[in-house]
Amino acid sequence: MKEKINISVDFARVRLANPVFTASGTSGYADELAEFIDINALGGFITKSITLKPRKGNPVPRAVETDSGILNAIGLANIGLENFIKEKLPVIGQMKTKVFVNVAGETIDEYVTVIQRLSGEKAIIGFELNISCPNVKKGGITFGTDPVQVAEITSAAKKVSGDKILMVKLTPCVTDISVIARAAVDSGADALSLVNTFTAMVIDIESCRPVLANKTGGLSGPAIKPIAVYLVNKVYNEVTKNTKIPILGVGGIRNASDAVEFIIAGASTVGIGTANFIEPNCAMKIIEGIKKYCVRKNIKDIKELVGTLKI
Amino acid sequence: MSLNSHSFNKGTFDVLVTSNKKIGERFYRISLVFEGKGGTAFAKTSAGQFAELDLSTTALPPLDTISENLRDTAERKILLRRPFSFCDVTTKSGKTLVEILYCVVGPASLRMTTLSKGDSISVTGPLGNGFSVPKNKKIALLATGGMGAGPLIHLAKTLKQNYPDIKVTAFVGAKTAKELPFEKIRKSEPTDFARYNVKSIISTDDGSMGVRGLVTYCLTEWLDENKSAAKDIIIYSCGPEMMLARMAEIAQKYNVDCQISMERMMACGIGVCQSCAVECKVSGSRETVYKLCCKDGPVFDSREVVFEL
Numbered sequence: 001m002k003e004k005i006n007i008s009v010d011f012a013r014v015r016l017a018n019p020v021f022t023a024s025g026t027s028g029y030a031d032e033l034a035e036f037i038d039i040n041a042l043g044g045f046i047t048k049s050i051t052l053k054p055r056k057g058n059p060v061p062r063a064v065e066t067d068s069g070i071l072n073a074i075g076l077a078n079i080g081l082e083n084f085i086k087e088k089l090p091v092i093g094q095m096k097t098k099v100f101v102n103v104a105g106e107t108i109d110e111y112v113t114v115i116q117r118l119s120g121e122k123a124i125i126g127f128e129l130n131i132s133c134p135n136v137k138k139g140g141i142t143f144g145t146d147p148v149q150v151a152e153i154t155s156a157a158k159k160v161s162g163d164k165i166l167m168v169k170l171t172p173c174v175t176d177i178s179v180i181a182r183a184a185v186d187s188g189a190d191a192l193s194l195v196n197t198f199t200a201m202v203i204d205i206e207s208c209r210p211v212l213a214n215k216t217g218g219l220s221g222p223a224i225k226p227i228a229v230y231l232v233n234k235v236y237n238e239v240t241k242n243t244k245i246p247i248l249g250v251g252g253i254r255n256a257s258d259a260v261e262f263i264i265a266g267a268s269t270v271g272i273g274t275a276n277f278i279e280p281n282c283a284m285k286i287i288e289g290i291k292k293y294c295v296r297k298n299i300k301d302i303k304e305l306v307g308t309l310k311i
Numbered sequence: 312m313s314l315n316s317h318s319f320n321k322g323t324f325d326v327l328v329t330s331n332k333k334i335g336e337r338f339y340r341i342s343l344v345f346e347g348k349g350g351t352a353f354a355k356t357s358a359g360q361f362a363e364l365d366l367s368t369t370a371l372p373p374l375d376t377i378s379e380n381l382r383d384t385a386e387r388k389i390l391l392r393r394p395f396s397f398c399d400v401t402t403k404s405g406k407t408l409v410e411i412l413y414c415v416v417g418p419a420s421l422r423m424t425t426l427s428k429g430d431s432i433s434v435t436g437p438l439g440n441g442f443s444v445p446k447n448k449k450i451a452l453l454a455t456g457g458m459g460a461g462p463l464i465h466l467a468k469t470l471k472q473n474y475p476d477i478k479v480t481a482f483v484g485a486k487t488a489k490e491l492p493f494e495k496i497r498k499s500e501p502t503d504f505a506r507y508n509v510k511s512i513i514s515t516d517d518g519s520m521g522v523r524g525l526v527t528y529c530l531t532e533w534l535d536e537n538k539s540a541a542k543d544i545i546i547y548s549c550g551p552e553m554m555l556a557r558m559a560e561i562a563q564k565y566n567v568d569c570q571i572s573m574e575r576m577m578a579c580g581i582g583v584c585q586s587c588a589v590e591c592k593v594s595g596s597r598e599t600v601y602k603l604c605c606k607d608g609p610v611f612d613s614r615e616v617v618f619e620l
Contacts, residue, residue: 025584025585026579026583026584027583028582028583032581032582032583032606033581033583035321035581036321036322036323036435036581048583048585056599056600056601057585057588057601059588059590059619060575060576060586060587060588060589060590060619061575061576061586062576062585062586062587062588063576063577063578063584063586064576065389065390065391065578066387067387067388068388068390069390070390070391070578072578072584072586074584074585074586077585077588077601221390222390274390274578276579276583277391277392277578277579277580277583277584278365278367278390278391278392278579279323279365279433280323280435280579280581281323
């Protein structure tokens, strides 16, 4: 008889059926992806960023393919808090998967207002604080690159998030990501997600102009994976290892082997981003692939694998 | 919308290539056969819808056969699927044959040329909203520019089969005769529209075939001669954005309905990445919104689009 493998994980104060999330901004508000996959089979789901008011987003071109990656500058296009509550929350409420709302804003007050308004909603389990978007003029990455502001925004969000889990999403575009991670953890973050995209540029050599209307964009996809693995391992070793703070590892994961790398590096859970664009069913294949890896390596519980990097 | 919409009317399917024929200097026509769930999903395709093809593992042609202007880009490892509309969809005993007209423009379409009969390829679709036929129309004018011909050939077939009372004429434009993306059906009718007995009025920028000038010129001339019928007419158009913008102006000037198929750089094709934004007017307001080419389009009413020129 086949031995039972436990791939459920404890993530902050919640038990997830498996360690696989879809990452924010790559799977909409859930209803879009639900046309292609059994969304209830995911370990966790993170909505695209929600801001207080609707945002149109940036002009086009908003995305361009690079070698093994994509550069995007969507500009946090979203329907805004009230429309989200009215149109999307009832749908999200039907999901068995634990749902986190990604929250963005231009000011700390905006983050606080959105979180406060959603903190009583049963449909969601927590928040992902987006302080790392590289594609907006105000807010976003400007918060996430300064440890003082990270501390300020994290503690302000914590105060109004009630019993919801507060996850903070970090940018890799800093000199020392551990300084930022520590600021978030010391200010009340229940979990960390890393990494957001890398600020980058593609130039059209005929027109001598940037390809993206926003000039720069955030680089994602397999191209960034080794850097993301390194940064997850760094934050795990230097910040979260001896705490109960779990890491959601994100960056270029497109198969189970990639996911396992992140888990070995120190991530308790993994987020699938760009790969959703190519293979909507990707997360399902990764869940199955992680199970197979555990069987092959005789791992009874996925928790045994977290942070087992041998050096 | 409920979460139980996961009903397999679309999806990702592995399909077989049945042929991939070179029909011009840069043009090819590929046929894909969908069976099982894929066959059912694609049988319901409407003209103007599209699919996302995964060409990331398809081999490049030999480097010395690649034109010099594409050699650097050809070396790039591709990641995303590529969107293609269809020039024909036919169903026979549970199988659906989907044909795509394509032009070699970059690293993905270059790879596509090496596919041959029996090869397998992953396809996500059918996606987006196709052309629709409003009630009471008697005349359909199909205006194509270059590679924009594909979905309008598909539409010509649909109109001929399902709307026998509608008179269909194609206005086919390209830069040169060589840039007309067709297999020659017969000498007198050198476009694929002849397959469905639809007359083509051809125009080329250099006059190497048909009328010398833009497709908009031929269309305007036709409309000038048929002014009284404005409410009976609908224009369907697909081609470069500049041409579509002109179509929108013409449609407005002559007070004729017009549906256009837009093109944008897409990442996902399924409405999650938000890359393929099309700026649209909001009726009764000076505000605009971004709609998604993949999910809200690719076919739009010409009156609502704010063009990127």
